[in-house]
Amino acid sequence: MLKQLHAFGVEKNICFSNRSSQQKRTNYRAHLSKPSNLPMAQSSSSPLPPLKFEAKPASPVFDPHGLDPNLLQKIAYDALVCSSLRGLLVGDRASQKSGTVPGVGLVHAPISLLPMPFQESHYKQACEVAPIFNELVDRVSLDLNFLQESLARTKKVDAFTSRLLDIHAKMLDMNKKEDIRLGLHRSDYMVDENTNLLLQIELNTISSSFAGLSCLVSDLHRSLLHRFKQYLALDPKRVPENASANQFAEALQKAWSEYNNPRAVVMIVVQTEERNMYDQHWIFTLLKEKYQVRSIRKTLAEIDAQGELLADGTLVVDGEVVAVAYFRAGYAPTDYPSESEWSARLLIEQSCAIKCPSIAYHLAGTKKIQQELAKPNQLERFLENKDDIAKVRKCFAGLWNLEDSSIVQDAIERPGLYVMKPQREGGGNNIYGDDVRLALQEMQKKGTEEDAAYILMQRIFPATSPAILMREGISHKEQVLSELGVYGTYLRNKERVIMNNQSGYLMRTKVSSSNEGGVAAGFAVLDSIYLV
Numbered sequence: 001m002l003k004q005l006h007a008f009g010v011e012k013n014i015c016f017s018n019r020s021s022q023q024k025r026t027n028y029r030a031h032l033s034k035p036s037n038l039p040m041a042q043s044s045s046s047p048l049p050p051l052k053f054e055a056k057p058a059s060p061v062f063d064p065h066g067l068d069p070n071l072l073q074k075i076a077y078d079a080l081v082c083s084s085l086r087g088l089l090v091g092d093r094a095s096q097k098s099g100t101v102p103g104v105g106l107v108h109a110p111i112s113l114l115p116m117p118f119q120e121s122h123y124k125q126a127c128e129v130a131p132i133f134n135e136l137v138d139r140v141s142l143d144l145n146f147l148q149e150s151l152a153r154t155k156k157v158d159a160f161t162s163r164l165l166d167i168h169a170k171m172l173d174m175n176k177k178e179d180i181r182l183g184l185h186r187s188d189y190m191v192d193e194n195t196n197l198l199l200q201i202e203l204n205t206i207s208s209s210f211a212g213l214s215c216l217v218s219d220l221h222r223s224l225l226h227r228f229k230q231y232l233a234l235d236p237k238r239v240p241e242n243a244s245a246n247q248f249a250e251a252l253q254k255a256w257s258e259y260n261n262p263r264a265v266v267m268i269v270v271q272t273e274e275r276n277m278y279d280q281h282w283i284f285t286l287l288k289e290k291y292q293v294r295s296i297r298k299t300l301a302e303i304d305a306q307g308e309l310l311a312d313g314t315l316v317v318d319g320e321v322v323a324v325a326y327f328r329a330g331y332a333p334t335d336y337p338s339e340s341e342w343s344a345r346l347l348i349e350q351s352c353a354i355k356c357p358s359i360a361y362h363l364a365g366t367k368k369i370q371q372e373l374a375k376p377n378q379l380e381r382f383l384e385n386k387d388d389i390a391k392v393r394k395c396f397a398g399l400w401n402l403e404d405s406s407i408v409q410d411a412i413e414r415p416g417l418y419v420m421k422p423q424r425e426g427g428g429n430n431i432y433g434d435d436v437r438l439a440l441q442e443m444q445k446k447g448t449e450e451d452a453a454y455i456l457m458q459r460i461f462p463a464t465s466p467a468i469l470m471r472e473g474i475s476h477k478e479q480v481l482s483e484l485g486v487y488g489t490y491l492r493n494k495e496r497v498i499m500n501n502q503s504g505y506l507m508r509t510k511v512s513s514s515n516e517g518g519v520a521a522g523f524a525v526l527d528s529i530y531l532v
Helices: 069-086 120-142 144-150 152-157 159-173 211-227 244-259 277-291 300-306 339-350 359-364 367-373 386-395 405-413 434-446
Strands: 034-036 052-054 089-091 106-108 116-118 180-191 198-204 265-270 295-299 307-309 315-317 320-327 354-356 418-422 454-458 465-471 474-493 496-511 524-527 529-531
Touching (some): 116 465, 120 180, 120 367, 159 359, 211 277, 211 496, 307 339, 367 454, 405 418, 405 434, 465 496
Antiparallel strands (some): 034 052, 089 106, 307 315, 418 454, 474 496
């Protein structure tokens, strides 16, 4: 199973202006009438306010659906050629070997033909808070009791989270310290249409995918806008530079360097079948060609079979000393089909290899911790700078646990305003609409602690945009929603912060009628942004 571009509900906002002059503004999206008047963030005891409905006219000045069919065909043809030549590729699901054998069963990655409009102020805001979120994750990871206590109820009813916490507890018992800590994160956002606020969906601390391909989409769109500028009248310079692959490779190299063993390798922990392998290979090709750092690819089962821990804590896998263990697997229960995989995860945690992420970083990215941090006065526990706290809090949507009966009752009465989220990554796990009511009523009927496995999140209502989506060589005109992900790289050795950067972005676009949004699951496509 691919690490999916995180599944997102019908809750995204994109607005587009073509600022070829200060006077001319284009609106590249059609508004929908949506429930509005949703707040920036909610305390754990405040239900959402009453609904108001506001119809907004759809008056796009530039509509990609109105492109001349011949021009559309030419742009699509060039996009497919460029994608193939530049390595903007994934494995074809129709090919049995495409997830295991490189070069077999290749197909262009699903993409949007043209970049998605996005307000420059929101883009800058998301970039500005990325280093703050990096630091927040690091500090939360060091508060061992906070992680264990916050997830204590979840542990009782969620077997997967329980196993992760067991490994974390063993590290506590060992007094295991992670002096060198590496984070390759991605914070995902949508813009609420009514309030025009940028709101965080989640913060990914494990297997933040598509850093290798997203930069290629930005390059592709910039190239297409330049090539067809006389027809589209869009400025290629308004597509931001995106160095996500280079910055991930640089972070891995710097971590490898801190390990201080020139013969050691970077080990990428992968799934048994990985059709998104080229996203990963781009990063590790840069690591090899730019920094001369070797890497190996291993599944958790292979690590269990081939790995050993030396007396000094050195991790050796298949005869290679491992400096950095970079997880592109291990984020979902399906990645642990047997005890072998859990043994491998424990082996890595016990070692002195640098983990990306460590078990503490992994837990810091769970939905429950996200909800706990949104409570009043919790950010002050980890951050001192009042401006930083305000910037982070401004991004929070409403987040609640299911112990609050007033929130639960409101969600039963108005399920369309909420999303139920379990402690899972990879997409396809959230509960929407009337299913929220049914799930909550079923839990009440059972009277168990099953509710501890979930949080409730405010459902964000964005506007939709017209777009042309490319999948398997075919273009589709659709009304879409988009979600911005901003990458962050963080590296620390004890008290010395070596890296703390915003490191590129990912745009994902999906058909507006779909709740889920994983590219790997076939719901969404890769995109870039056009600043307006």
